[in-house]
Amino acid sequence: MTRNTEPEIVIVNAEVSSAVPGATSVAVTGGRVHAVDRESLDGLAGPRTEVIDARGATLLPGFTDAHVHPLAAGVQILTCDLSGLPHSPDRYRDAICSYAAEHPDLGWISGNGWYGDTFPGGLPHRDFLDEILPDRPAVFVSHDAHGVWANSRALALAGIDDATPDPHNGRIDRDHDGRATGILVERAGDLVTSLLPPVTDEFVESALLAAQAHLHSMGITGWQDACVGSLWGLPDPLQAYQKLAEEGRLTARVIGALWWSAEKGLEQIPSLVEKRSVSAVGRFRATSVKIMQDGVCENCTGAMLKPYAGNFHRGAVCGLSFIDPEQLQLICQELDRRRFQIHLHAVGDRAVRECLDALEAASKVHSGHDNRHQIAHLDVVSPDDVPRFAELGVIANIQALWARRDSEIVERKLPLLGPEREPHHFPFGDLHRKGARLAMGSDWPVTDPNPLWAIYTAANRLGPPEDPHATGAEALTVPLEETQAIDQRVALEAYTAGSAYANHAESEIGRIAPGMFADLVLLDRPILSGERVSAARPLLTLVEGQAVYREA
Structure with a gap:
């Protein structure tokens, strides 16, 4: 090897996840994997080569998060962030009071990340915020982004009182006396978040960069942004992505999923086509479209085949389909055609089922397109529909960290599902056994973006001991439908090669092999040979051989 082609990096004494059995060394040249071997490759090193001794720890392909919301997550990092706190009303009160005191000039106090199971009855109340902030409007988006918690001042500014009718695809939560509680579900939250002061372009860029830095620290080298559009009171991040990519500050590989407005129809397609045509800049492309067909089970807006069990919310017996199923089929046909x-x-x-039906209808009209459509979340899937994922070539985009018996699941969700549906709750095992392609993502900031925690939960159906939100007597010890677990290596592949496939990038990332981009993550321990995967942490994250994260 000549001086001009000497490796930039050689990693030795590693447990390498690759197709080479027993591989221990990887050499990186020109941003790509040059060699993978069972023997040490330090002999290839030149005077400018960085030689890294992994000391037996695992070297993986960089993770690709197949479903994440970096702008919302970055805003959460930079505002009043409740997501990392213990589930304690007192801790929430202290955090909100401190943030308000530190920002006396803010007209609105806003934040994110609250968990419903922190409060008696499973939801907070506006009275809690009124005690803290009687004069300034306050609004906090829930950790799952399907609910907004507002104080009385914010409700008044939005024109919401006890008699305000529910908006389309939304609900104003009310107590037994008919009083608005301050909880606004789904699109009802827009009534308040639309009043928040405009977010500046500079703040959007800062939020995306903050999210990118955190994702890189998790070993994530690329993602699919599941909402490139205006939502939750936040602007469309499309131009910010383009600017960061042009300037070389977007170090991750990003596919943008352009937001489909359920309130509009097919007339929005030309705008999406135009956005796609101008979006390909650097490592960013907006080639996907995100359609939201229902809500979530916890507030009974998830669309179910049979009524919710237990004490369901008013007017939400079987949940909500945000788009008429026949219209959804037309939408999917037109998007697939383009x-x-x-x-x-x-x-x-x-x-x-409605989504599978729509994608099946599209496939019959435009057979042979390799568009790699995907359905995300899949909290409950009818056994009749599980084989259809493989039959239709639809990717099952799963958020595995949710599949555990924590307090929120046990106390709020399972009673609504009932025993008949519980065995089909997050049916990863059934989907894998029936041949479905799996891709994994976090839905951050809904839940933590740590892929290693999600892989642990996918394989064990337990909460990671390291996760502060894995609360409750059963979260760490009683598996959630153990038969739905998948092998750890299957989960690992879903978060690497599977998500790379979903982003049409499997020929360049997702595996450690000669010629592939050197998008790599080096952990602090060997997870392939037995150590608990959730306890591991990244020491080094590379994108094309360049360090985008290195533990200090």
Whole structure:
């Protein structure tokens, strides 16, 4: 090897996840994997080569998060962030009071990340915020982004009182006396978040960069942004992505899923086509379209085939289909015809069926397109629909960290599903056994973006001991439907090669092999040979051989 082609990096004494059995060394040249071997490759090193001794730890392909919301997550990092706190009303009160005191000039106090199970009855109340902030409007988006918690001042500014009718695809939560509680579900939250002061372009860029830095620290080298559009009171991040990519500050590989407005129809397609045509800059491309077909089970807006069990919310017996199923079929046909990938949100079993029906209709009209459509979340899937993923070539985009018996699942969700549906809750095992392609993502900031925690939960159906939100007597010890677990290596592949496939990038990333981009993550321990995967942490993250994260 000549001086001009000497490796930039050689990693030795590693447990390498590759097709070479027993591989221990990887050499990186020109941003790509040059060699993978069972023997040490330090002999290839030149005077400018960085030689890294992994000391037996695992070297993996960089993770690709197949479903994430970096702008919302970055805003959460930079505002009043409740997501990392213990589930304690007192801790929430202290954090909100401190943030308000530190920002006396803010007209609105806003934040994110609250968990419903922190409060008696499973939801907070506006009275809690009124005690803290009686005069300034306050609004906090829930950790799952399907609910907004507002104080009385914010409700008044939005014109919401006890008699305000529910908006389309939304609900104003009310107590037994008919009083608005301050909880606004789904699109009802827009009534308040639309009043938040405009977010500056500079703040959007800062939020995306903050999210990128955190994702890189998790070993994530690329993702699919599941909402490139205006939502939750936040602007469309498309131009910010383009600017960061042009300036070389977007170090991750990003596919943008352009937001489909359920309130509009097919007339929005030309705008999406135009956005796609101008979006290909650097490592960013907006080639997918995100369609949200239902809500979530916890507030009974997830669309179910049969009524919710237990004490369901008013007017939500079987949940909500945000788009008429026949219209959804037309939408999918038109998007598929224009070679968009379709990224569908479906939580309830009825929504999953409606999405599969729509994609099947599209495939019959435009057979042979390799658009790699996917359905995300899949909280409940009818056994009749599980084989259809493989039959239709639809990717099952799963958020595995949710599949554990924590307090929120046990106390709020399972009673609504009932025993008949519980065995089909997050049916990863059934989907894998029936041949479905799996891709994994976090849905951050809904839940933590740590892929190693998600892989642990996918394989064990337990909460990671390291996760502060894995609360409750059963979260760490009683598996959630153990038969739905998947092998750890299957989960690992879903978060690497599977998500790379979903982003049409499997020929360049997702595996450690000669010629592939050197998008790599070096852990602090060997997870392939037995150490608990959730306890591991990244020491080094590379994108094309360049360090985008290195533990200090």
